[in-house]
Amino acid sequence: MRLRGRKGIRESLERQPDLVVLDGKSLKGRWAEYFGNTNPIHVEFGMGKGRFVSEQSVRNPDINYIGVDMYDELLRRAAEKARLAHGGLAEDESIPNLALALCNLEYVLDMFETGELERIYLNFSDPWPKKRHARRRLTHHEFLRKYMLILNDWGEIHFKTDSMSLFEFSLNSFADMGLRMRNISLNLHAEGLREDLVPTEYELKFVDRGMPIYRCEVLVGKLALEEHVQRLKEPQ
Amino acid sequence: MRLRGRKGIRESLERQPDLVVLDGKSLKGRWAEYFGNTNPIHVEFGMGKGRFVSEQSVRNPDINYIGVDMYDELLRRAAEKARLAHGGLAEDESIPNLALALCNLEYVLDMFETGELERIYLNFSDPWPKKRHARRRLTHHEFLRKYMLILNDWGEIHFKTDSMSLFEFSLNSFADMGLRMRNISLNLHAEGLREDLVPTEYELKFVDRGMPIYRCEVLVGKLALEEHVQRLKEPQ
Structure with a gap:
């Protein structure tokens, strides 16, 4: 039964090649070509059911989004969600600025070329609370080194968690x-839900319960950093 | 009555010139001379009743401590506490590595020379939660600029708060x-009270109630930063 279930998932994903990328490695260095333009590429690592990346792709048509997860079942559900978010598209219709890709982030350097991305979103990643699992945390320095490679001069990491x-x-x-x-x-939503920052499914539940959400932006690219410093110097 | 009370405080402080500095400005650039040695100088801004700075001065005889507060009543109580912490000294006995100074931190640059300090402690400073009072917060950038001036090449700021x-x-x-x-x-004491970091009176109450304490160290001096970066490069 379980096998048939999983086989069904894979078949469903294979029916949607315009939205779902099963072999992300084949597009390394060629994502601009895939999207057919040179718009900035923002990627969510660990997109889960994909509410965040779908909503972002609706709000910002001039940015290309890639949602990455390692579980095919999540990819299937994210694809459904994305089609709904874009007004109820059929399975054979594509979303010009969105791709959902299957990838284990251990191999993220096989999927993206140096400087290929402009932004990485890390939303509610697994906290891996045990010390011996620290290297699995997506903000461990070994992951950060990889992100620093694949982000461009405007590169930023936007990080959000309830942990x-x-x-x-x-x-x-x-x-x-x-x-x-x-x-x-x-405490991101201390003064009410921040509508400008798209919440994830998970986040909405936590905010409902009055639990704090932690967030920060990290400036990785040289130009992003320079612009930030310049702005701080301007009179307020 | 109130006047007499305050007059009594001032008289008490004046009786202890070896521990209490009423005119800190007169020692600007001459604190090493005051202590009679060139040991590093660590200052607590807003020492309150002085438990922290007293205990530090007992633990670390090779560091000179200055506790600063703007309220003379707090200075009086801190002086009592300091004498107790050092084994019950009489009012005419001095503590070689401790001074308690009366100063409004607005005028901190009148009290310390460029590079005169090695460490600044900010413990449980007033949070000034209203936005229009932001400039009074002791970590406002206008204060930080002053700290950056008076700290030396090994300079650090150690900051702790429950807010x-x-x-x-x-x-x-x-x-x-x-x-x-x-x-x-x-959540500083998440795994039990950190005995290596002297808690303040205030902090002990908060930890008792299970409330989180926030803390960080800030590297200001060039050499402090270089050493830190060097250590991070060492294999762990």
Whole structure:
């Protein structure tokens, strides 16, 4: 039964080649070609059911989005969600600025070329609370080194979590790597839901319960950093 | 009555010139001379009743401590506490490595020379939660600029608070000033009271109630930053 279930998922994904990328490695260095333009590429690592990346792709047609996850079942559900978000598209219709890709982030360098991305979103990644699993946290310095490679000169990481311990770990990880942070928030929706920042499914549940959401932006690219510093110098 | 009370405080402080400095400005650039040695000088801004600075001065005889506050009544109580912490000294006995100074931090540059300090402690400063009072927060960038002047090449700021909003503000303030952070903690005593970090009176109450304490260290001096970066490169 389970096998048939999974086989069904794979078949469903294979029916949607215009939205779902099963072999992301084949597009390394060729994502601009895939989207057919040179718009900035924003990627969500660990998109889950894809609410965030779908909504972003609706709001910002001039940005190309890639949602990445390692579970095919999540990819299937994200594809459904994306078609709904875009007004109820059929399975054979594509979304010009969105791709959903199957990938284990251990191999992220096989999927993206140096400087190919402009932004990485990390939303509610697994906190891996045990010390011996620290290397699996998506903000571990080994992951950060890879992100620094594939981000371009305007590159930023936008990080959001409900896990205090993961946030603490991540702030130290960013700081230790010499990465400059901006807009650090220890209770993102303290003054009401921030409509400008698309919430994930998970996030909405947590905010409902009054639990704090932690967030920060990390400036990776040289130009992003320069612009930020320039802005701080301007009179307010 | 009130006047007489305050007059009594001032008289008590004046009886202890070896411990209490009423005119800190007169020692600007001459603190090493005051202590009679060239040991590093660590200052706590807003020492309150002085438990922290007293205990530090007992633990570390090779560091000179200055506790600063703007309220003479707090200075009086801190002086009592300091004498107790050092084994019950009489009012005419001095503590070689401790001074308690009366100063409004607005005028901190009148009290310390460029590079005169090695460390600044900010413990549980007033959070000034209203936006229009932001400039009074001791981690506002105008204060940070002053700290950056009076700290030396090994200079660090050690910051601790129970106020989530002040911590959030401060992290952004440090980041915006381009200051590198280290040992960021969103729940300092999560794994039991950290005996290595002297708690303040205030802190002990909060930890008792299970409330989180936020803390971070900020690297200001060039050599402090270089050493930190060097250590991060060493294999762990």
